[in-house]
Amino acid sequence: MPVSRTLPSDDARALLDLTVDLADRELRPRVSADEKAARFPRDVFATLGRSGLLGLPYPEEFGGGAQTYEVYLQVVEELAAAWLAVGLGVSVHTLSAFPVASFGTDQQKQEFLPGMVGGELLGAYCLSETVSGSDAAALVTSAVRAGDDYRIRGTKAWVTHGGVADYYNVFLRTGGSGAGGISTVLVDAATPGITPQPPEHKMGMSSSPTSQIVFDDAVVSTSRLLGEEGQGFRIALAALDGGRLGIAACAVGLAQAALDYAVAYAQERKQFGQAILDFQGLSFMLTDMATQVAAARALYLDAARRRDAGQPYGPQAAMAKLFATDMVMRVTIDAVQVLGGAGYVEDHPAERWMREAKVLQIVEGTNQVQRLVIARSLSGRRAATSGPRLSHST
């Protein structure tokens, strides 16, 4: 059943209708096979790009859709409901234009944004390393200036779209230790000296490659520096606030899919002469799932509206991410339970959704890190954008 939404305009309604149409016709028919084969659907992203869905929250002058986060995130939610790896991929890609859009010079915006938001290119982030995950400010990948170039050395880890992206936002060290020594450089994937490693073998979302990227004296012009040297950690944290909302929207979409499937199954499945939906014990499971999904949606939309209004929204984004991703874990586990044995086999998507849900509690800041962010906002130490290593930030 289509999700009933409050949307701010007829344009937004038309955009969501288009998204649902694309999800039904281009995503749902092949998600199961592509996940099983660990096949990245680059052509699906091309279709979404042609339809204008890969740059929704960016200005029209650069080819974007000029949509609010409130609307953009509901598009992500609908895509994730059909195919989590695609919804999450759109969130990651959309975010990959954020450093240029928010910190780039006018010249950088003119040069890079149209390709990023126009749907032709696919982007990625290189923040984490094997030794620096939650403690992102401890990263060691370095860029050494040589004339008008940076020479980049190091290994980035857990890169979504690693090996399939056209460009990477690389967070690296141009200065001393700590958050203040980190900068952001935009790097073409085809740059010599960049070697994506084979994709990780993940518990779920196998169609979306996650890999390490090795930088072995990759030479990149200093004109690719985004913002100023030393501003990289701030850029990363600001991007993460938006990214957390993307993950929350993905979680709500996935949970909605699991809920809808469980309800449909419970209506059809008969035991003891009646639909199992008519057993109160089971229907109350479904009612709790539905309530949790609705609550998570309300939470991420509230944070999105704050962002759209120009208000601080970091703690609200962390709350939305925390609540929505814990919620989707519970809801997908319960969906398997509603299906019983059928939930445990690959003939139905419930077991896959349960595996996929887990990653959402980990990415864009683990849920433990979200609690850190929320805790700091409670004690008033840092309100808007905050991360785990505040002592290092400037």
Add this chain to the structure above:
Amino acid sequence: MNIVVLVKQVPDSGSERTLDSTDNTVARASADNVINEMDEYAIEEALKVKEAHGGEVTILTMGPDSATDTIRKALSMGADKAIHVTDPALHGSCVIATSAVLAKALGTIEWDLVLSGAQSTDGGLTMMPALLAERLGVAHLSGARKLTVDGSKLTVERQTDGGYWTIEGQTPAIVSTWDTMNEPRYPSFKGIMAAKSKPVTTLSLADLGVDESEVGLGAATSTVLEFASRPPKSEGEQVNDEGDGAAKLADFLASKKFV
């Protein structure tokens, strides 16, 4: 090359469809109305020809006011403008009367090529392109799976059950298209927004100089006398092999006149 694409709004063939029991016409009010699937291929082909050769693409639709949704969809794919022929007196018009009205509407604009889906999923008559070609005195290249435009020369691969023919014609002409022709594009979000400001000309029977008595249910050349829904599928027949399974299967097939 200015192209007109004939577009019809029909009840979604993937949903429950029925006739209206008051006058045995297609029940539109209760249906999920969409663009006739085959017409999407005609629109796509028109847009491709336009992209290659320039010109304008005009959508022509006859249907109730609610057909506006279908017109917007066609415009959001990239067509430039639309003509919507709508008049309460048109309700229940047969294919012959409809072709007369559409021919009049085609007379209101300049065009080189008319593209049309080869059939509609509601009426399914496949007669409209031929009727229009006859009324307008232009070539009809039917059932295309491929269209090549070279100046005023049109070359069509005409799809048939056994293969295809290559046929040629000159503009002005009508080409009807099958769903093997191309892969219709999705509208883009920008296209959806742009469609709202594209011109749609609404024409009534009076605008076209057609008398009400010539159209509608009363003037229809064919009448649906009665209809019944398709009977629900019955359970299949199970054949148990007790040493004579093959004979039983053969008897079953013979009883159904398969062998």
